[in-house]
Amino acid sequence: MAFGCVSAFAQEVFPRTSPRAGFIVSAKGGEELQFPAEPSWRPAFVRQDIIGGDTLRTGEIGTLGLTFADQTTIRVGRLSTLVVNEVATSGGSTELTLPSGSVWARASRGGSGVTVKTPAASAAIRGTDWSLAVVGDRTSLVVLEGVVVFSNPQGSVTVHQGEGATARIGERPTKTVLVRPDDREQMMFYLELRGLFRSLPAGNLDGAARRAERSRLAAIPAETRTTEDWIAVAENGLGYDRRDVVVQAVAEARSRLGGRPNARLDLVEAMLAASAKRYEEAARLFSRAAAGTGGRQKVTARCGYYAASVLADPKRDLTLPKTGSADQDVCAAYVTAFGTGLEDAEKILRQSEQRSPDHLLSSLLSAQVSLLLNRRDEMRATVARMVATDPDSPETLLASGYLKLSIDSDIEGAVADFSRGVEIAPGDAELWNGLGLAQSERDATREAEFAFRQAIEADPDDALGYSNFATFLLDQSRVEEAGALLDKALALDPSFSAAYTAKGRYFLQKGDEAKALEFLLAGSAADPAAAQGLLALAIGQYQSGDLEVAAQALDNADRLDRNDPITSMVRTAIAVDQLQADAAITHAREAVRRYRNRGGYFAALASTRSGGSYLGQAYRLLGLEDWGRFYTDRVFDPFSGTGYFDQSAAYRPNIFFSRPTLDQIQGEVSDAAGSLVLQGLFFDPLAVSGRLGRIDLLRRPFLDAEVGGSVIHRDGRTGWGQEASVQAFSNVPVPTSISLTFNRERTSNPDGFGGENSYLASGFVGMQPNAENRFLFWGTLSSASPDLFALNLAQFDSDEQTVKSYQVGAGWSHTFSYQNVLTGAVVATRARDVQDRYQFSSTIDPVFGLLLTNEMIFNQRTRADTITGALGHTFGWGDFTLRTGIEAQRGRIDSFTATSITFAIPGIGLSISDDVSQEDSVYFNLGRAYTNLMWQPSDRFEMEAGVQAHLIDIRSGSRDTYVDPRIGAAFSPANGHWLRAAWRRDTETSAGFTLSPITTVGLLPHALPVSLGGRRDTTALRWDAEWTPHIFTAVEYQNQRARDLDIPFPDNLDQYALEEGRIDYITATANIWLTHGIGVFGTVGVADSSTDDGAGGDIDLPFVPKRFGRAGVTFVHPSRIRFSLIENYIGSRFDAPGGIEVDAVWTTDAMASYETPDRRFLFSLSALNLFDEQYDLVAARPGNNEAVPGTGRTFAGSLKVRF
Structure with missing residues (x-):
């Protein structure tokens, strides 16, 4: 945020001979340190090591932030003395003494504990947030989280969260209940004093008058400006115009004055020097200005002199600025906020607002203080008054922008306010920082980077701009760039909490966990109420394996900001990783609630192409697929890769019953929608890889490997499988993710069906060098030789097929501006299909009694090569998103067929053969152009419409054009209910890759096997309903009419070619969360299908069950045990057009797995058709x-096994 801590002064730490017990992370000035056995006091500097026996004290304005080796963090208040008696290392506890003053501290849960001695009582603390204050003979304690035993020789009390206690010397401690304990009031906030130089006016004008004067001066040519004009340019431009403009104006005025003094210019130069941290020079200039100016300029000069003098020498004894006029109140409030705390400053500002309600500078400071103290209603009232006074003032726009960004979650409104502000005041770094934060929040990366760079240019001496920009770069894994910025930020302000936190993230994303925790803890100590800093600390602690203290940091972040959805999403991710299914769902629901309260902007943590979002994973963990799909469809963002990954992961049934596979119960069914994953990767190419067996909430360098083997027993035969995976990520030279996988299975059964010999290998490389550009490269190859069944049964027969496919692709995605993305890709494929059929039959001639034989050998070799180019543009404005694009494919199919038929009468030596062979090559071109418009005016309604035009040009044949329209709408009539309807037409092309939209309002037609140029018309309706937090239902209906169907025959080379077909398909699904790690799911459905029997009548499509059902239960336990039991019902269906009706069947599947706590080994067992129910895919024929x-x-x- 735009408010931070003061910069430290001269940094000259003293080396220590003993191992450090802790170190100083923040200081305001004037703090001192006394080493053991030394009578003298030394200045206490940031990064100074502390050891047991040290004593620290603060002065009138001083405060200290400390961290210790046991992860205890402490803030020492003003006019306080703290003795570090002993710091726990291994065993024992940390012992401190507080003779006077106040401290706030946070000790780690499960740690060594902390004991603090005071003159009146001792506090024994273990894993808690607390504060202590000693005034005279009285000690007071406030417990914000955890438990503290507060005792002295006269007695003891146990103080819990939300309680307090007091004790006097010689008296028994007494306990009190705090009605509303406020963490922030105990954490000793202060405001950066350097900000004062940006808050006081250098001239006499304000608001509209000042803007009018700037416009008047800008209209005067530079060569005709008078000395007074140049002085006015400098006065009115300070804080509004860029620094070089103001510096030039001062120089022009000085040159015209010919060396004569001018107090007004002294004031401007003093402000510039103070902003550049040249405090001694600034104090001299402020002193001269105060002597030669009057009115509000004298107030500014005197206030500036005090601030510059204190920052130059914190021990200088000066009279505190007094309240009076509105400008004086601003000065007094700023100094008070810096010296004694925000609460006292707030009182001054409230009184000032009553006296001068239209004074924008005091109102802006009041809004800043309210934001830091979490006084949301007060901030809204202040901003409303500012808007009523002067809506175009940069001060108003700054306060309004932060209100909308930080509290009201009106991201678009914040962008508008900050953008308007920088138009008026391009030299205001705070406005540029606010704009960068708002643009980053809505994922406008290019615009955010520009704004952060402008903030640094506007105020190169402010650590905030560097820290904000570095955090933004860390979000993109550009860690080397971020590291250089953070070094600069901490050089400018060694006490800056946000820079500490960002530096911790830097080390975490570099893979240095020890350094990461050191800086993350330092950030927490420097600003213990920064919820985002605590969130980063929790992630660092979790990724270091310290679960309990990570949970504590998350609790603290939640307590300080109960509206931040990221905290709940982090809890969701951790719960998923720990297999805490109930917690995962609970936190996922809370994250959605918070996201909607803040305006519906959803941010995903480091997602992967295989896992999708943690929101979806929370439900999928218990097998509640449709429930997870409901939430992920509701938050789908066409500019986020996570949305495409979630749509890809959604379970979609196959309406043609085929042989079940183990993958279906192991949750490894591949994406039926094909290109969804690739489309997502173009938005997030770093998601190509993910950790194996664990998660990284923030991406950091890794190299994970996994090898596996399996034994598969089916129908009395045993097969095997093997797999290997390598996943990697690196930040250098540019952020790059790599994924390599290999799978092989040998389950072929010469005497049975359902097995195959196959392998699959893939490689992906994703790169994101900057905010604008993303690159993706990939390659896959596969081979499959399934067990086949010869349809035309003979005495001896066999069918064999081997299908091999290869694909390589490369693509680039470029962001021109917010929601303006161009993606291009080139994909080359090759497919080989080898089919061999052998049939042999014999019979006895009834006349002569001779043996007659007939042998047929059929061989077919097909190779198809294609190259596809695709260009897609995604553009958003307001509530609309337009996706347009063109795609072209050129291909060639080479085929060779050979048939040999031999008739023989062995008894007489007769053999007659007929051999026929043919070679053919077909060239074709395919084209696609599409446009698709989405409209989402609110979270409750969306509409989508589009059209695709296809060209199929077969050089030796036809040239056809097809037009496919689509339209859909979705509406939420009540909370938890989501109604969707869509109609669309799809023409089949051979292009296996597309950038065009796959779904319509999240609905995807069932896959129907149609030939090239075939058509599918689909009407889809779906009603999702969340009735309670534990019960969810979904009803979906699809009516599909298709032309040119090619329905494959199970385990055979043949297929049924049908001119047209119709299917009406309706399902009803229930998902029930029983808690205790148990999820229950069930789906029942009916289907009605028909096709022409060739004589004008209707018959059923083959292999479509008339009724079907699937129900099961999944149990997940944090001990890393998973178990699923599934019952399947497949109703009667026909085995051919007009064929035999095959009986219904019930089957039972089961799956269990166990993963060792270190995630090194994963054992799993699966059973398909557990009770060996006998059924047929195709019935036996008569004879x-x-x-x-x-x-x-x-x-x-x-x-x-993972490595």
Whole structure:
């Protein structure tokens, strides 16, 4: 934020011979340190090491922030003395003595404990937030979190959260209950005194008059300006215009004065010198200005002299500025906020607002103090008054922008206010910082980077701009750039809490956990009420494996800001990682509530292409797929990769019943929508890789490897599988993610069906060198040789097929401006299909009694090569998002077929053969142009419409054009209910990759196998309903009409070519969260299908069950045990167009897994058709008793080892 801590002074730390017990992280000035056995006091500087026996004291304006080796953080208040008796290292406890003054502290849960001795009582603390104050013979204690035993020789009391206690020397401690304990009031906030030089006027004009004067002066050509004009330019431009403009105006005025003194210019130069931290020079100039000016300029000069003098020498004894006029009140309040605390400053400002309600400078300071103290209603009232007074004042726009950004979550409104502000005052660094934060919040990365750079240019001596920009770069994993900025920030202000926190993130994202925790703790000590700093600390502690203290930091962050959704999302991610299913869902729901309260801006933590968002994972962890889909569809963002990953992960059933696989119960079914993952990766290419067996909430360098093996037993035969994966991420030379995977399975059964010999390998590389550009490279190859069943049964027969496919692709995505993204990709593919069919039959000639044989050998080799170019543009404005693009594909199909038929009569030596072969090549071009418009005026309604035009040009054949419209709408009539409807037409092309929209309002048509140029018309309706936090239902209906269907025959080379078909498909789903790590899910459905029987009648489509159901239960335990039991019902269906109706069947599947606590080993067991129910995919025909059986009982056991 725009408010921080004061810069430290000359930094000259003293080396210590003993191991350090802690160190000083922040100081205001004038603080002192006394070493053991030394009578003299030394200045206490930031980064000074502390050891047991040290004594620290603060003066009239001083405060100290300290961190210790046991992760205890302490803030020492003004006029206080603290003795560090002993700091725990291994065992024991930390012992401190507070003879006088006040401290606030936070001790780690499960740590060594802290004991603080005071003249009246001792406090024994273990894992808590607390404050102590000693005034005379009285000691008072406030417990903000945890438990403290407060005791003296006269007795003791146990003080819990929300309670306090007091004790006097010689009296028993007494306990009191605090009605509303305020953490912030105990944490000793102060305001940066340097900000005073930006808050006081150098001239006599304010508001509209000042803006009018600047406009008048700007209209005067530089060569005709008088000396008075140049002085006025400098006075009125200070804080509004860029520094070089003001410096030039001073120089022009000075040159015209010919060396004559001018107090008004002295005042301007004093303000410039003070802002540049040349405090001695500034004090001299302020003194001269005070002697030669009057009115409010004299007030500014006197106040500036006090501030510059104190910052130059904190021990200088000066009279505190007094209240009086509104300008005097601003000065007094600023000095009070710096010296004694924000609460006292707030009292001054409230009185000033009553006397001068239209004074913008005092109102701005009041708004800043209210924000720091979390006085939200007071800040709203102040900003409303400022808007009524002067809505175009930069002061008003600054306060209004931060109100909208930090409290009201009106991100667009904040951007508008800050943007208007920098138009009026391009030299105001605070406005540029606010604009950068707001742009970053809405993920306008290019605009945010520009704003942060402008903030640094406007005030190169302010640590805030460097820290904000560095944090922004860390969000993009640009850690080397961020590190240089943070070094500069801490050089400018060694006490700056935000820079400490960002530096901790820097080390965390560099992989240095020890350094990361040191700086994150320092940030927490420097500003213990910064919820975002505590959140970063929690992430660092969790990624270091310290779960208990991470939970404490999250509790503290939640207590300080109960409206921040990121805290709840971090809790969700941790719960998912720890398999705490109930906590994951609870925190996910709370995150959604907080996001909606703040305006619906959703931010994902480091997501991956395989896992999607933690919001979706929270429900998928318990098998509550549809519930998770409900939430992720509601928050889908077309400019966020996470939304595409979530849509890809959504479970979508296959309406044609085929042989079940182990992947279906192990949750590893691949994305039916194909290009969704790639589309997401173009927005977030660093998501190509993810940690194996663990999570990183913030990306840091890693290299993970996993190897696995499995044994699969089916139908009396045993097969095996193997897999390997390498996942990596590096920040240098540019942020890059790498993923390499390999899977192989050998389960072929020469005497059965359902097995195959296959392998799959893939490699992905994602790079994001800056905010504008993203690069993605990938390659895949696969090979499959499934067990096949010969349809035309003979005495001896066999079918064999091997399908190999290869794909390589490269793409680039560029952000021109906020929600203005161009993506281009080139993809090359090759597919090989080798089919061999052998049939042999024999019979006895009834006349001559001779043996007659017939042998047929069929071979087909097909190779298809394609290259695809795609260009897509995604553009958003207001409530609308427009996606447009063009795609072109050129391809060639080479085929070779050979058929050999041999008729023989072995008895007479007769053999007649007929061999036929053919080679053919077909060239084709495909084109697609599309446009798709989304409109989402609110969280409760969205509408989507689009059209796609296709060109299919087969050189040796036809040239056809198709137009596919689509339209959809979604509406939430009540909380927890989501109604969606869509109609769309889809034409089948061979392009396996597209940048065009895949879903319509989150709805995706069921996959129907149609040939090239085939068409699918789909009407889809869906009603999602969350009835209670524990019960969710979904009803979906799809009506599909298709042309040119090619329905594959199970385990066979043949397929059914149908001219047209219709399917009406309705499902009803229930998801129930029973708590205790148990999720129950169930789906029932009916389907009605038809196709033409060739004689004008209707018959059912093959392999479409008329009724079906699936129900199961999943149990997840934090001991890393998972178990699922699923019951499936497949209703009757026909095995061919007009074929035989196959009986219904019930099957049971089960899956269990255990992962060792260190995540090194993962064991899993799966069972398919556990009770070995016998059923057929294809029924036996009359005269032939052989059918195509379904999958029998199948067991699989696997082991994965991670490195």
